[in-house]
Amino acid sequence: xxxxxxxxxxxxxxxKNLASFxxxxxxxxxxxxxxxxxxxxxxxxxxxxxxxxxxxxxxxIEKVLQPPSAEHWLGTDDLGRDVFAGVVIGSRISxxxxxxxxxxxxxxxxxxGIVSGYYGKTLDAxxxxxxxxxxxxxxxxxxxxxxxxxxxxxxxxxxxIGITGWAGTARIIRSQTLSIKERPYVERARAIGSGDLHIxxxxxxxxxxxLIFANTILVAAVAILSETTLSFLGMGDPTSISWGMMLHxxxxxxxxxxxxxxxxxxxxxxxxxVVLGFTFIGYALDEVLNPKLRRR
Amino acid sequence: xxxxxxxxxxEVHFTARAGLLRSMFGRETPVVRAVDGVSFTLGKGExxxxxxxxxxxxxxxxxxxxxxxxxxxxxxxxxxEDVRAYNRSKLRSFRQEAQIIFQDPYESLNPRQTVFNxxxxxxxxxxxxxxxxxxxxxxxxxxxxxxxxNPQELFLRYPHxxxxxxxxxxxxxxxLVLDPKFIVADEPVSMLDLxxxxxxxxxxxxxxxxxxxxxxxxxxxxxxxxxxxDRIAIMYLGKIVELGSADTVIxxxxxxxxxxxxxxxxxxxxxxxxxxSLLKGETPDPVNVPPGCRFHPRCPVAxxxxxxxxxxxxxxxxxxxxxxxxxxx
Numbered sequence: 001x002x003x004x005x006x007x008x009x010x011x012x013x014x015x016k017n018l019a020s021f022x023x024x025x026x027x028x029x030x031x032x033x034x035x036x037x038x039x040x041x042x043x044x045x046x047x048x049x050x051x052x053x054x055x056x057x058x059x060x061i062e063k064v065l066q067p068p069s070a071e072h073w074l075g076t077d078d079l080g081r082d083v084f085a086g087v088v089i090g091s092r093i094s095x096x097x098x099x100x101x102x103x104x105x106x107x108x109x110x111x112x113g114i115v116s117g118y119y120g121k122t123l124d125a126x127x128x129x130x131x132x133x134x135x136x137x138x139x140x141x142x143x144x145x146x147x148x149x150x151x152x153x154x155x156x157x158x159x160x161i162g163i164t165g166w167a168g169t170a171r172i173i174r175s176q177t178l179s180i181k182e183r184p185y186v187e188r189a190r191a192i193g194s195g196d197l198h199i200x201x202x203x204x205x206x207x208x209x210x211l212i213f214a215n216t217i218l219v220a221a222v223a224i225l226s227e228t229t230l231s232f233l234g235m236g237d238p239t240s241i242s243w244g245m246m247l248h249x250x251x252x253x254x255x256x257x258x259x260x261x262x263x264x265x266x267x268x269x270x271x272x273x274v275v276l277g278f279t280f281i282g283y284a285l286d287e288v289l290n291p292k293l294r295r296r
Numbered sequence: 297x298x299x300x301x302x303x304x305x306x307e308v309h310f311t312a313r314a315g316l317l318r319s320m321f322g323r324e325t326p327v328v329r330a331v332d333g334v335s336f337t338l339g340k341g342e343x344x345x346x347x348x349x350x351x352x353x354x355x356x357x358x359x360x361x362x363x364x365x366x367x368x369x370x371x372x373x374x375x376x377e378d379v380r381a382y383n384r385s386k387l388r389s390f391r392q393e394a395q396i397i398f399q400d401p402y403e404s405l406n407p408r409q410t411v412f413n414x415x416x417x418x419x420x421x422x423x424x425x426x427x428x429x430x431x432x433x434x435x436x437x438x439x440x441x442x443x444x445x446n447p448q449e450l451f452l453r454y455p456h457x458x459x460x461x462x463x464x465x466x467x468x469x470x471x472l473v474l475d476p477k478f479i480v481a482d483e484p485v486s487m488l489d490l491x492x493x494x495x496x497x498x499x500x501x502x503x504x505x506x507x508x509x510x511x512x513x514x515x516x517x518x519x520x521x522x523x524x525x526d527r528i529a530i531m532y533l534g535k536i537v538e539l540g541s542a543d544t545v546i547x548x549x550x551x552x553x554x555x556x557x558x559x560x561x562x563x564x565x566x567x568x569x570x571x572x573s574l575l576k577g578e579t580p581d582p583v584n585v586p587p588g589c590r591f592h593p594r595c596p597v598a599x600x601x602x603x604x605x606x607x608x609x610x611x612x613x614x615x616x617x618x619x620x621x622x623x624x625x
Contacts, residue, residue, distance in 0.1 A: 184404035
């Protein structure tokens with residue numbers, strides 16, 4: 001998979017693989033629904049921030065905490081900022097943090113899972129005990145402690161979520177690696193003189209990749225939720241607006257007491273929708289990549 | 297004929313992993329004696345067949361010679377050098393010359409590699425090609441040698457797009473690309489359709505004739521062994537019980553086990569119906585090898601002596617070895 005004849009052939013191959021994948025995927029209603037939701041949010045995060053202004057009102061108490069109107073679709077917050085603009089701008093941070101943390105999680109999880117499953121014995125025992133520790137530690141307190149120690153910044157939030165979220169992936173990848181390393185093609189690779197690294201990169205990784213991919217999607221949902229949770233609890237970077245941060249401020253400033261539902265509900269719904277979108281895609285991929293679950 | 301591969305008292309024992317309780321109570325860990333003292337030589341350009349029931353240790357012997365399974369004891373010499381004493385770099389060059397073809401062409405090819413990658417991988421792993429054009433040419437030549445014509449059209453195909461026979465040819469091409477001198481063929485046709493078998497077998501024999509490749513051909517099918525090989529070794533429970541030229545082993549078998557196997561070879565339109573001697577029971581568990589002659593519990597002609605004494609493996613006639621108390625010679 002990783003060695004290809006030349007650039008043109010690589011393109012042909014990619015097209016062929018994608019076409020066959022898409023052919024199965026598009027028959028999955030849940031998957032398409034999830035994809036539509038995520039594409040909408042992705043577009044919103046990509047181009048949305050260029051069309052809205054999210055600044056405090058310069059003057060006038062009457063601009064503050066306004067219910068939804070034609071001018072402000074989702075009303076305004078305690079500083080007279082447009083809530084809709086906040087949701088649009090916040091989508092960028094929420095998605096970026098979630099996806100970056102997911103990438104970190106997946107890399108750690110895949111490396112530990114493959115190495116652990118491939119080498120076995122003592123190394124496996126050590127790595128799996130480490131994984132167990134990360135699995136059983138309640139992740140929220142751990143994240144809070146780490147975030148508090150590292151200090152509130154976007155990079156740290158990404159790191160904290162990434163470091164706490166890999167354990168489940170490592171377990172799944174390890175079990176699949178255990179099965180794949182016993183396949184005759186791995187033995188054949190050894191018989192032609194391949195080293196361990198070559199076998200892991202060219203034979204194990206491509207064959208656990210669908211699993212990594214499907215898992216990434218599910219981990220992304222959790223990562224975005226984690227970001228919201230951390231920001232809501234005040235561990236986020238107060239200068240960058242994310243959905244969690246909006247909820248945090250809304251809660252702090254007493255949106256509930258004012259009855260300003262338009263300030264609390266939109267960011268919450270966005271988080272739920274994005275998580276739902278990822279979960280839908282995750283389940284759909286599970287079905288596509290695991291032929292046993294496929295409906296006839 | 298000079299020996300290319302010389303196997304001397306090869307043993308492969310697997311230790312079954314003992315559970316916690318078992319090791320706490322100090323019980324002995326069970327040892328599976330998969331290969332238990334196998335000796336033979338393989339000449340240059342020779343096809344030697346290892347035949348026997350499943351579980352007799354044929355495949356393990358083949359893999360142990362290539363050090364895909366580490367032998368427990370015994371020696372393997374390749375071109376006069378001790379394979380078990382090879383260091384990393386020696387092992388690498390040995391693996392270029394000694395290849396293995398697996399039984400199941402559906403499992404032995406990585407489903408996510410293209411035909412080109414599968415055949416080019418041995419070259420890349422061993423750093424044998426420096427330009428893409430050279431690589432493409434060698435891959436194409438190996439595919440043609442393995443009987444897959446118009447190779448360029450196959451380059452970007454995946455194994456699942458090929459038929460069983462084509463896959464096995466592809467696996468052979470993946471070995472041929474390194475110009476091997478010795479191939480362990482582990483039941484190369486048992487998963488293939490009868491109609492395709494002949495083609496693959498002919499290809500292997502042709503390669504022997506053209507390139508002087510030596511084969512250790514592992515099979516459970518005696519008629520197949522007779523057809524392709526120069527010499528046949530019959531294995532039973534980790535030991536060779538009889539070894540000789542293909543014709544003598546089939547036409548004049550010495551060991552009662554071989555006789556039983558030979559008597560059940562189907563013979564189309566055979567006029568004289570020979571008495572078939574069917575063996576009772578199954579191969580014993582290699583964890584608890586019977587004492588004396590391993591074959592005695594199933595042997596139709598066993599003597600009391602067979603239960604106690606291990607029969608020596610000796611040259612009964614020139615070039616014809618067997619291990620049985622009942623043979624006079």
